[in-house]
Amino acid sequence: MNARTQVLLWVAQRATAAVLALCIVVHLVTMVYAMRNGLTAAEILGRTRGNTAWFAFYLIFVAAAAVHAPLGMRTILAETLAWRGRTLDCAVLVLGCALAVWGARAAWAVFG
Amino acid sequence: MRSNDFRARSHPAYWAFIVHRLSGLLLALFLPFHFWALGQALNGAASLDAFLHWTEQPFVKFAETGLVLLLAAHLTGGVRLLMLEFLAWRDWQKTLLALSAGISLAVGLAFALNVV
Numbered sequence: 436m437n438a439r440t441q442v443l444l445w446v447a448q449r450a451t452a453a454v455l456a457l458c459i460v461v462h463l464v465t466m467v468y469a470m471r472n473g474l475t476a477a478e479i480l481g482r483t484r485g486n487t488a489w490f491a492f493y494l495i496f497v498a499a500a501a502v503h504a505p506l507g508m509r510t511i512l513a514e515t516l517a518w519r520g521r522t523l524d525c526a527v528l529v530l531g532c533a534l535a536v537w538g539a540r541a542a543w544a545v546f547g
Numbered sequence: 548m549r550s551n552d553f554r555a556r557s558h559p560a561y562w563a564f565i566v567h568r569l570s571g572l573l574l575a576l577f578l579p580f581h582f583w584a585l586g587q588a589l590n591g592a593a594s595l596d597a598f599l600h601w602t603e604q605p606f607v608k609f610a611e612t613g614l615v616l617l618l619a620a621h622l623t624g625g626v627r628l629l630m631l632e633f634l635a636w637r638d639w640q641k642t643l644l645a646l647s648a649g650i651s652l653a654v655g656l657a658f659a660l661n662v663v
Contacts, residue, residue: 449629460622476599534582537578538578
């Protein structure tokens with residue numbers, strides 16, 4: 436992988452970290468608040484279904500996580516197992532795409 | 548192990564690195580399960596309720612609290628790294644480490660004890 440791509444991946448990791456920092460604070464606060472009196476599916480879905488703003492928020496959250504997590508895994512796999520090169524890049528790309536699709540599906544299930 | 552390795556590994560920043568790496572790894576492994584669980588809502592409220600009922604077990608509650616702690620630790624550790632890289636606050640490293648640990652613990656306890 437050339438230096439320019441390495442720099443782009445580094446920037447992507449930091450930029451998504453900044454987005455995730457905001458998203459996680461919102462996620463933690465709403466989660467702790469929502470779980471005060473226990474959870475039922477009807478209670479959750481009654482609040483969330485059809486909420487476009489929260490759906491958009493969680494799509495951004497998922498997109499950032501789908502970039503950030505595979506890049507972190509790439510570093511760990513390269514440093515721990517000395518796995519490098521095209522096979523690692525392909526594996527990480529597949530992981531990122533899978534997380535994006537699964538995450539978008541989960542957001543749709545709750546907010547769609 | 549060389550003496551330099553030992554000194555490096557006894558430094559708080561090394562343990563911050565280990566916590567950040569381990570929490571990131573565990574969170575990345577957890578994400579697919581989290582998405583699968585939320586996806587249960589596609590099969591209707593009853594399916595999601597069955598899953599939520601399963602999560603009432605003590606060991607799942609314990610694991611949930613651990614996950615919240617991991618998320619808070621990765622968040623605060625990540626913010627610390629961003630500050631070190633972009634804000635040149637290097638003299639404040641230990642303060643940031645202590646803040647990271649304290650905030651993570653507070654969030655984990657807030658979740659575990661339902662104090663909010």
